Amino acid sequence: MGLRERLGKEWLFCDGGTGTILQKLGLKGGELPETWNLTRPDDIKALNRGYFEAGSNIVNTNTFGANRFKYDNVAEIVTAAVKICQEARKEAGREDDAYVAIDLGPTGKLLEPMGDLAFNDAVDVFAEIIKAGYEAGGDVVVIETMSDSYEAKAAVVAAHEVCDLPVIVTMVYDESGKLLTGGGVEGTVAMLEGLKVDAIGINCGFGPKQMLPIAERLVKCCSLPIVVNPNAGLPRTVDGQTVFDVGPEEFAEIMGEIAKLGVHVMGGCCGTTPDHIRAMINTVKALPFTAPTFKNTTYVTSFADCVEIGIKPVIIGERINPTGKKKLQQALRDNNIDYILTEALKQEEAGAHILDVNVGLPEIDEPVMMESVILKIQSITNLPLQLDTTDIEALERGLRIYNGKPMVNSVNGKVENIEAVMPLVAKYGGVLVGLPLDEEGIPATAEGRLAVAKRIYEAADKYGIPRKDIVIDGLAMTISSDPDSAIATLDTVKGVRDIYNGHSILGVSNISFGLPARELINSYFLTMAMQNGLSCAIINPCNGPMMASYRSFNALMNLDPKLEEFIGAFSDYVAGSGIAASSSKSSSAASSNTVLTLAEAIERGVTGRAAEAMKEALASGRESLEIIDSELIPALDRVGKGYEAGTIFLPQLLMSADAAKAAFAVIKETLSDKPRNVKGRLILATVKGDIHDIGKNIVKVMLENYGYDVIDLGKDVPPEVIVDCAIENNISVVGLSALMTTTVASMEETIKLLREKKPDTKVIVGGAVMTPEYAEQIGADAYAKDAMGTVRYCDSVFGE
C-alpha cells in the first residue's frame, strides 16, 4: 500500500538522528556528511538499516544538506543515498511496509527580501535534489528542520512540480511556538495545508518534553496527519563529545504521552538512536490511534501574522487599488513603490487586518509589478495581503512568491474564470473571494446570488479547495441606481451565513457611489452588514466614520474584550466634534509648535508643522516656487552648512530633511500637475552583496529635497542592472554605496562596467569603509563623506 493511503489511518514511525550518529562514527566538524554516500556507503547503509530494523516506516536518505551550494554533484550524491537506503530496506526485510524518504533540510541561505536567495532560485535548488531522488526511486519527500516557512514553501512547491510523491513537512519551533522567522504554529499549518502537503509536524529544536505543548497546539489547529520528531532531550558537551540527556526508556515514555494527544507519525531527531525508536514504537503501538479531524477554521496568514475569519469582522484596507486614485496610478507608472508602502503603513496604523493589493493599470506590466509590490510590502509589514487582480499571470506570480496564505480576490461563477483561478488557489493555497455572478450577469436578487454561490462552492469541492476557504462577496452596488440593491446585498450576506454556514465579504463603499455624504451611507451600511453576518469588510481604514462604526459594533457585540480597542481609539473623543478628528493618532508635539514659521519648522525638524506651514503659505496665495526658493531651500542650507561645520549633528540634519520632504509633499499634493524644476537625474544604489541601505536612503532624501530626481535601485544591485539603467535613462551621475570591505570589490566591478559601457557617466561613491584614497583606487570620480557631500558634488556637476 502506498504511504499516502496509510497516513492518518494507522500509527507510522519515522527514523531518528543521523548527524549525531555519523559524528560518533568519526565525521569531522568541517566534513560534509553527504559525501559518505560515496566514500563510506556501508556506514550509511548500516545507519539506515538500523532504523528499518527498529521498526521505522519512513527512513530518511542521507541528503539533508545535499544542495548545490555545498556540492557540484548533487544528483550523484542523492542517487547514491536513495540506492543505499533501498538496499538497507531490502536487507532488513521491510520492502512491504517501509518507505525511502528523500530528505531535505534548509539551504543555509536566507530568502529575499531579507536575504539574498530569490524564491524561485530556492525552488530550483530543492527541485534538483527531489528530481534526483524521485528518479532513483524515493517514495516520499520529507522537508524537515525548517525554521522559515517561506523556505518550506519553496521546497513544497518544488516537490509538487517535480513529482507526485507524498510530501511531509516538519518545522522547528521555539518553546513559545514561534519559528525563528517569527511565524506561529497556526499560521504555518494554514500555509502548509493550503499548499496541500500530506502531513505536517515538528522536529528538532528540543526534547519530547518541551515539544509536548507545541504538539498540543498542532492537534488543535491541524486537519492533516501530525508528525512529531523530537531530539533526545538537550545536548551537553561531555569530554568534548555532544551527548543528549534523554535515554530510550524515558524517550518512549514521553512519546507515549504525546501519542495520546492525537498525533499520527512519530520518530526522533538529533541524539535519538534505533534504540530510542524501538522503545518508542513498543510503547506507542499499544495505544489507541485517533484519525485526524477536520478543523473548520479559516486563516489568512503572512510569515508572522495569522488572521482568523469568522470570529469578528475583519478589516481589509482598500487603499492600494488604482481605481479612481490618480496619485496611486501615477505612482505605479513611475514605479514609485515608496508611495504604495506609505499607504500600507497608514492603513496598518489605522487598524487594517489585511491589505488589498491591486496594481492593475493598462500601461504597466502587472505580473512584474504584483511580484515586486508583494515582496516590498511583506518586507515592511506583518499584515497578510489580499491579491486583487483579474490578470491570471499576475495572480500566479503573486501566489507563488507570497510568504504565507493570502486572500485572493477573486473568482466568479463563470466556468472559464473558475477554470483559470481555482487550479492556482488549489496549488498554492489561499482564501478565495467568490463573486456570485456568472455568464448571465449579476443576479438582482439574493436568491439568484446564493444560487451562483452554491455553484462556486461546488466547483471548489471539485478542485480540492475546502469550503471554509471560500468567502462569498455580497456584491454591494450603489443604491442611487437601484433602490433595492442594499437589501439584496444584505440578504445575500445573511444567506451565506445562515444557509451555507459560510463567510462573506463586501466592498462596502460601492453602496453609495454617486451620492453626497458617502461616508454616512457607507458607515451605516457597514453596521447593517456586520449585523447580518459580514465576515470581511473592504474599506478605507483611515476613514473615521467607518472605523467608528466598526469599533462600536465590536464593542456592542462583545467582540472587543474589556473594550480595549474602543477606549484606545476614542479616549480623547470630543462629543459633537465629528468622528474623524478623534480617530487620527497624530498627537505629536505639533500643537505646541504652531507658532513656528516654515523655515523654523524645517530647521528644527518639526515635520507636522512644516507641512502645515506650507499649506498656510499656499493658502495665502503665494507661489510654490517662491516659497521653495525663499524659505525652504535657505532653511535646508543653513542646516546643511551647520552640519558641515560640525555644529549640527546627523540626526538633526535628518529631521530637517524629513520636515522639508513633508513640505514638498504638500506642494506635490496641491499642484501635482505643476512639477518643480528638476536640477538633474541620477541613480543611487547599494552595490551587489551589500544589504545596508540606510546611508543610501539618507543621501536620497537629501538629493530629492535639493531638487534632484533620484532613481533608487535599492540594495544588493548587480552591476549590469545599474549599467543598463544608466544607459536606458541616459544618466550622467551614478552614486554607489557600500558598507563593508567585502563589498567594495563589487563597487569596483560596477565602475569598470560603467566605464566600458557608458563612459560619460560620473561615479560618486560613499559608505562606511570608503576613503578618498580608496575611491580613487577603484576608479570613482568622486568620494562623498556624507549626504551633504553628494549634494555639493551634484550641484557642481549639474550646475555647469
Add this chain to the structure above:
Amino acid sequence: MPLGVDIPVKEVQRYMGYHGIADIAPEMQTLIDKAIDRLSTQSHPRIVSKEYLIDVSEKSVVIHTENEDLTLESESLARNLKGCCGALLLAATIGPSCDMLVRRASVTSAAEASVYQAAGAAAIEAFLDDENDRLKKQYEAKGYFLRPRFSPGYGDLKLEHQKDWFRLLDISKQIGIELTDSLLMVPTKSVTAIIGIGRDPKASGCSGCAGCGSCNMHKTCEFSKGRS
C-alpha cells in the same frame, strides 16, 4: 518577547553621532524613546556559545573542537588571547524585528530609520554585555577570568572566519542568523565573537585593548568618539 536588559539612552545617542552634546531636540528625544520602547518589547534575543580548549602562539590561535583543530591566523587575536587556555565562541542576535522597524521607518522618515539603527546597535551590545557579565561571574566562581570580546573582522582576524563560527556553533539553526554570500549577518543586529578564558585576572577586563585599538577603522570611526 522583551529584550530583558535596558538599552542605555546615552549609547543610542552616541551611535547616532551625538557626542558630548546635551542639547537634543525634544522631537528627536521622542523618537529615541519610542525606538527604545519598541525594541525593548519587540526584540527576540538569542545567544549560542560553546567552550573550547585553545593554544595561543605569537601570530595565531588554534581552537580544538570536537572533530577538528581550527587555526585562526591573527596577531591581534593572539595578543587578545595571550595566556588563555580556553575560549568561548559565541553568536548572539536581537532577532529580525529591528530590521523590520528600520525598513518601515525608511519609507517615511530617514531620521526615524537612523534612530532605530542606532537603538538596535545599542540593544545588541547591551544584551551581549549582560550575557558577558553573567558568563564572567560563572567563570570567576571557578577561578577563571574572561577577556574582552573579539569578533571576526576586528584587526587582522579575517571576516572569512564567520563561516567557521556558523559551522561550529550551528548558528543558523540554533538562533536564526543567516550569513549572506558577502559574509553579512541577517538579522543585521547580530554579533559573533570569541572570549578568552584564562587564569590571570590582570589581563582581563581591559576593554580598550581589544575594542577600538585593534579596529581597522580606528582613525575614522565616528562611533568611538565620546566613548568613555
